[in-house]
Amino acid sequence: MISFSNVSLIYPQSTKTILEDLSCEIQEGEMVLVMGETGSGKSSLLRLINGLVPHHTGGILAGDISVDGISTRSVKPGSLAHLVGIVGQNPINGFVTDIVEEELAFSMEALNIPHDVMRKRIEEVLDLLSLSALRGRSIATLSGGEQQRVAIASALVMHPKVLVLDEPTSALDPIAAEEVLSVLHRLVHDLSVTVIIAEHRLERVIQFVDRIIYIEGNGETSIGVADEILRRSELVPPIVKLARALNLSEMGTSVREVRRLTESIREQNFPVAAPEVRNLSSAIEVAAVSYSYNQKIALKEISTTIHHGEIVAIMGRNGAGKSTLLHSIVGLHSPESGTILVNGVDPHSLKGSARRAAIGYVPQEPSDLLFAQSVGEECALADQLGCLHAGSTASLLSRLVPNISAHAHPHDISEGQRLALVLSIVLSGNPDILILDEPTRGLDYQAKNLFALTLKEYASQFNRPVLLATHDVELVAELADRVIFLAEGEIVADGSTLDVLLSSPAFAPQVAKIMSPKPWLTVSDVMRALGDNA
Amino acid sequence: MKATLHPITLWLSSLLLAIGVVVLSNPFVALAIVTLLAVLVHIRQDGSPWNSSFLLSLRIGAMILSIRTIVGILIGVPIPGTPIFTLPILDLPSWMPGIRIGGVVTLERLSSSLHEGIIIATLIALFGAATSLTSPHKLLRVAPSFIYEIGVTLVIATSLFPQLATSAKRIRTAQQLRGFERIRLRSIAIPLLEESLSRSLQLAAAMDARGYGVSRRRSRYRPQPWLLRDNVTILFASVVTAAMVLQ
Numbered sequence: 023m024i025s026f027s028n029v030s031l032i033y034p035q036s037t038k039t040i041l042e043d044l045s046c047e048i049q050e051g052e053m054v055l056v057m058g059e060t061g062s063g064k065s066s067l068l069r070l071i072n073g074l075v076p077h078h079t080g081g082i083l084a085g086d087i088s089v090d091g092i093s094t095r096s097v098k099p100g101s102l103a104h105l106v107g108i109v110g111q112n113p114i115n116g117f118v119t120d121i122v123e124e125e126l127a128f129s130m131e132a133l134n135i136p137h138d139v140m141r142k143r144i145e146e147v148l149d150l151l152s153l154s155a156l157r158g159r160s161i162a163t164l165s166g167g168e169q170q171r172v173a174i175a176s177a178l179v180m181h182p183k184v185l186v187l188d189e190p191t192s193a194l195d196p197i198a199a200e201e202v203l204s205v206l207h208r209l210v211h212d213l214s215v216t217v218i219i220a221e222h223r224l225e226r227v228i229q230f231v232d233r234i235i236y237i238e239g240n241g242e243t244s245i246g247v248a249d250e251i252l253r254r255s256e257l258v259p260p261i262v263k264l265a266r267a268l269n270l271s272e273m274g275t276s277v278r279e280v281r282r283l284t285e286s287i288r289e290q291n292f293p294v295a296a297p298e299v300r301n302l303s304s305a306i307e308v309a310a311v312s313y314s315y316n317q318k319i320a321l322k323e324i325s326t327t328i329h330h331g332e333i334v335a336i337m338g339r340n341g342a343g344k345s346t347l348l349h350s351i352v353g354l355h356s357p358e359s360g361t362i363l364v365n366g367v368d369p370h371s372l373k374g375s376a377r378r379a380a381i382g383y384v385p386q387e388p389s390d391l392l393f394a395q396s397v398g399e400e401c402a403l404a405d406q407l408g409c410l411h412a413g414s415t416a417s418l419l420s421r422l423v424p425n426i427s428a429h430a431h432p433h434d435i436s437e438g439q440r441l442a443l444v445l446s447i448v449l450s451g452n453p454d455i456l457i458l459d460e461p462t463r464g465l466d467y468q469a470k471n472l473f474a475l476t477l478k479e480y481a482s483q484f485n486r487p488v489l490l491a492t493h494d495v496e497l498v499a500e501l502a503d504r505v506i507f508l509a510e511g512e513i514v515a516d517g518s519t520l521d522v523l524l525s526s527p528a529f530a531p532q533v534a535k536i537m538s539p540k541p542w543l544t545v546s547d548v549m550r551a552l553g554d555n556a
Numbered sequence: 557m558k559a560t561l562h563p564i565t566l567w568l569s570s571l572l573l574a575i576g577v578v579v580l581s582n583p584f585v586a587l588a589i590v591t592l593l594a595v596l597v598h599i600r601q602d603g604s605p606w607n608s609s610f611l612l613s614l615r616i617g618a619m620i621l622s623i624r625t626i627v628g629i630l631i632g633v634p635i636p637g638t639p640i641f642t643l644p645i646l647d648l649p650s651w652m653p654g655i656r657i658g659g660v661v662t663l664e665r666l667s668s669s670l671h672e673g674i675i676i677a678t679l680i681a682l683f684g685a686a687t688s689l690t691s692p693h694k695l696l697r698v699a700p701s702f703i704y705e706i707g708v709t710l711v712i713a714t715s716l717f718p719q720l721a722t723s724a725k726r727i728r729t730a731q732q733l734r735g736f737e738r739i740r741l742r743s744i745a746i747p748l749l750e751e752s753l754s755r756s757l758q759l760a761a762a763m764d765a766r767g768y769g770v771s772r773r774r775s776r777y778r779p780q781p782w783l784l785r786d787n788v789t790i791l792f793a794s795v796v797t798a799a800m801v802l803q
Contacts, residue, residue, distance in 0.1 A: 069761075078761050103767030115755050116762030118711055119693050120606070127777030131697075134771040137779075144777070160602075176766075352733050377735035390730035393746040407736075433750055448734070 042241030051214035058237030107177025167198030311360035338508035382453030398428030438469030569793035576800035613684020617677030628669025637664035
């Protein structure tokens, strides 16, 4: 269906080779995962398939790509619209119209498809993706998962033979992600659509894919079946990490397979570790807080206490009120009723340097805080703002990411490096509490590990609380001490990470699913328990 | 879904009324039209993000009105009439004859400034109402497809505007929460421009990838027929305009 022959790609004004001499054939009805570190060229590879690279972005392309016999060199991306459907990383940025139905019709109208065909196809696709209830809705009012489904649907109405998706689940909660992935799975199996997908959270997709294209950086690529690639890759999901740690003879990519392989371990008896008792003193007190906007209740009588030295994850569906709760604690708005105290102070009254010393906040889009021309300048500004010794922010940053150039532009560095930069700017003020809103979107496993280590160090070294909203179950399992689960603006669960994550199957991390009913969340939990027993 | 008018009907009626308002130049009629528009927009709003553009146009209109009035009071040729109050006169060099700053403010001068301001504000409100009732995207759908380049540009510009406002607000709050005492234009403009630029590119790429402009002809999923009520609306607007022009 798709064939790459000796494809190399570099962008002008860049010394880095994106792809070098990639040759492969992708068959009809295959589901292929493209993986690699952040900024390694996954998106470029995907956009080569319909010719957006190089027709739209520039870049020097050698070799040839053909889709269903048509070479992407000879035609513009638009001429492949009936053949290749592409869904970008942020679907909201690619919507052309305002209403769901009109969005679905857009491509077909552009290609002058007859009216009756259009009507039929739209009804079909509305049913296929269960969107019929949303057909007349304005796209801006839909949730993240719904928007993602609309984006997939508007690619599918063209009956494409190839569907290309760039991180389709990165903004979605685990349940919405599962929904999207199962739709893709069905497309591959029922309609024989060829699906090419790029994703960082391998644990979500690995069980569905047939083959993997691994971009190893500096242009090298390897292609093979999932087992083969994962056996030697550095980026691996927890399920493979577990298999490696336990020295299993075989590798499995689904929970079911690995459960079979680890039966003997689960049969052993392990002493139940006594829960650590810690000296708790409260840092953030939230008492009966309610908040609503546009007559919609976002928070309903929320009460909780966050203690010193605790890392608390706030989880919940898209639109459950996570961001609103964080905003209230940060002091963006004062709650309509109830009180919030951060170390005894109302956060809404904080300003300037007092605010920087009291609350460190990393917003959902970290780059909102960056406006200087280089990384070095950005660090210098932070030093100046916090009245610190020149170079203290830079040294913090170089501890997080050692090989970052001070001359690089903040928007040219990778997503992980940018988060590290913002984190070190925020931490340079040495705030009493740290709050992060969905920090790990678009990060690969290594960047995420580094990030988790930094937060753990901050929490334990200074005995200060960290509060983060996230969809990333594996991160929560690694990092958090406690989980607060929100739904419809109310707290539905609040307890230790172990209790909360194990109690709901959708939110359980991979290791927990494999080792259930044993109370282990991560690979290191398993190894510690095994080590204690030996 | 409410029965809607053809997008061109609304824009054409707005244009006609705008001509009438300018020619008649009567602030009371103009204010009456704005009130009528407010009622119309309120009844016909359908929850799309464009609905708020009428309110925005009113705000811009009010701003222009106040600037026009202040400038009219301070600077300009004196109009004789009933004096209300006197401002100190600023001495200007002799090579600027006929212009004066300050001086006697007469009722006539105040009312003529207000008058012009109201007419301008009404024009803006007319187009704000048209935008808020038919999104520019809908207008684009009825536009012929050979204006491909303009089409892409328009879609990008029109989707960017509402996004620009929300992004600017988001960036400002992020920086406030970072504890910047003084938020400078530069610190907002740079992330904002960066984001809008990359969004525009993404949107253009998406339109390209989805075959926009490939075919010379476009089909319509929900063709918006030209109905009797469109004729009636246009006729009504024309009659009102004619009445205003010919009185």
